Amino acid sequence: MARPVAVVTGASSGIGEVFARRLAADQDLLLIARRRDRLESLASELTAQTGARVEVLEADLAGEQGLTIAAERIGAERNLDLLVNNAGFGLSGYFWETDRDRQEEMHRLHVMAVMRLCHVALRTMVARNTGGIINVASVAAFVHAPGSASYGATKAWVTHFTEGLYLDLKAAGSAVKVQALCPGFTYSEFHDVLRRDRTKLAPKSWWLDPNFVVEESLRGLQRGQLFVVLDWKYKTLVNMVSRLPVGLRVWGEGKRNRK
Numbered sequence: 001m002a003r004p005v006a007v008v009t010g011a012s013s014g015i016g017e018v019f020a021r022r023l024a025a026d027q028d029l030l031l032i033a034r035r036r037d038r039l040e041s042l043a044s045e046l047t048a049q050t051g052a053r054v055e056v057l058e059a060d061l062a063g064e065q066g067l068t069i070a071a072e073r074i075g076a077e078r079n080l081d082l083l084v085n086n087a088g089f090g091l092s093g094y095f096w097e098t099d100r101d102r103q104e105e106m107h108r109l110h111v112m113a114v115m116r117l118c119h120v121a122l123r124t125m126v127a128r129n130t131g132g133i134i135n136v137a138s139v140a141a142f143v144h145a146p147g148s149a150s151y152g153a154t155k156a157w158v159t160h161f162t163e164g165l166y167l168d169l170k171a172a173g174s175a176v177k178v179q180a181l182c183p184g185f186t187y188s189e190f191h192d193v194l195r196r197d198r199t200k201l202a203p204k205s206w207w208l209d210p211n212f213v214v215e216e217s218l219r220g221l222q223r224g225q226l227f228v229v230l231d232w233k234y235k236t237l238v239n240m241v242s243r244l245p246v247g248l249r250v251w252g253e254g255k256r257n258r259k
């Protein structure tokens, strides 16, 4: 019998790679990112270890061509069981000082790609009345800071959009599950790409292991949990910040210097 298929975007490193490693035990995989060499070596390793069929797709999801190819491939997958919209990146600096092309790339990747891939995946999943989608957002969706206007805004979009999908699916009586995964600082290549010194961003106790992030996400998906915020410190922070009057929240956010 054909195994269920999980699609992971941004599977060439970090949280996406951990999702791929964890899912290969039970599912065949379609791994998407730009670095084909990374995807291919991960695919060979996982096939050798687990016997999973692992397909790789080199695609720039911030570009129209790459996104169309990925959407068409996902749309053709009859055994689609899970989509993890994980590909993403950060930017450092005041909004007007950063490169505008990179700002646009971020909006295309965090917003347009997530929307398009959810649309094509849900067509199949809703018709089969099974499956799940994990959209990787961030604690930054709830707690903003100087130097990350677009990052915070696009990740807030991911949480709002996922909540909207959740409501649609509930109203339609569908068994398909959706989740907005909201990690805090997590060990991956994210901050290497940004050239940020981890020790200057947050104390060690605030850094999460990507294996923990992925385990909690998959556990949450099984339970049908819409928002997954990890670790008691981040849960407390998000709960507190969400309850503050807006003026107090923005005053507190202004005290953080993440530029």
Ligand SMILES: NC(=O)c1ccc[n+]([C@@H]2O[C@H](COP(=O)([O-])OP(=O)(O)OC[C@H]3O[C@@H](n4cnc5c(N)ncnc54)[C@H](OP(=O)(O)O)[C@@H]3O)[C@@H](O)[C@H]2O)c1
Residues within 6 Å of the ligand: 009, 010, 011, 012, 013, 014, 015, 016, 032, 033, 034, 035, 036, 038, 059, 060, 061, 062, 063, 086, 087, 088, 089, 090, 109, 136, 137, 138, 139, 182, 183, 184, 185, 186, 187, 188, 189, 190, 191, 193
């Ligand atoms: N690490 C953290 O502290 C943290 C915290 C909260 C949320 N997150 C979120 O977690 C997700 C995964 O990030 P990570 O921490 O695992 O960072 P990472 O190790 O840098 O991984 C990012 C992944 O996204 C892929 N990617 C980037 N741009 C892409 C594009 N245009 N098209 C296709 N793939 C692209 C990268 O692959 P290629 O370069 O090969 O394309 C890579 O596989 C992101 O959405 C990030 O915003 C991270």
